[in-house]
Amino acid sequence: MDLGIHVPIFDIDGGTTAIAGELARVGSAVEESGATWLSFMDHFFQIEPTGLPAESHMLEGYTTLGFLAAHTSTVSLGLLVTGVTYRHPGLLAKTVTTLDVLSGGRAVLGIGAAWFEREHRGLGVPFPPIAERFERLEETLQICDQMWDPDNNGSFDGTHYHLEETLCSPQPINRPKVMIGGGGERKTLRLVAQYGDACNLFASSPDDVAHKLEVLRRHCDVAGRDYGTIRKTVMVNNPRPTPETRDEFVRAMADYAAIGVDTVIVTPTTGSPAAWIEGMTPAVKQLAELG
16 A cells, blocks of 8 residues: 655645745655655645635645646645646646656546535636536546547547547657545446546445445446555545554554545644654654555
8 A cells, every 4th residue: 555645735834935945845854755656636726625714825726736747756646636726727737747747657636526516606717507517527537548649630529618629749658547535325436437647535444445446347347447456445434544643544544445545645634744744754664564
């Protein structure tokens, strides 16, 4: 089992001018720890689940990943997860391609249907009904697939998106893996089975996650997809682990390893995330021993 790091908070000790230096230290700390994943949120206002007000600091996700690409060399980089409503899919595919090229082939497209209505309304971004957002999500996945096919620069004609050319040059160094976030059993997990290389679920309980994975397996059977090719990841928030509860956290993760979870993702919520990550370093080896 691997450890991933997800950084949702930018209220850094030392204020705004300290953010860049601290994020550079985060990159070093993640790689020195042996963690395999580093992500940020795709939000423009802070979200309530962090316990902070919307007015707290928030950075644009892909710009932040580009900065981290220059301060890391091995860890996979992605957003957890890109909101499908925020960027036209052709431009999104180009953005992720750019991240992949500049990181030496380490970009992952984490993507979901988006949900935070306040920041859509606040910044003037259209917020269609949820059914339409899922339709747009599926078309976006199809467009990215076509953009990353060097032999197909043709048009795309969908219900919501129309592209005359899907030209993407240069192509990614490594075709970005697609991680689809969410546990919706009828739509989201079906999209994982059809288009995803990884799923991302909340670690609500081993029984809940086992149920979601069984639903995913059934969708894979219908789609003719090998369930074993999909990487299973979970976000651990309740309770959120800390360096002080590290051993307890590792013991709790054994049940998730037993049901096939490949990566557990944890979130530093302090003003000094690099030190927090350093404090979690022993957990990397302990998790690896779970299988």
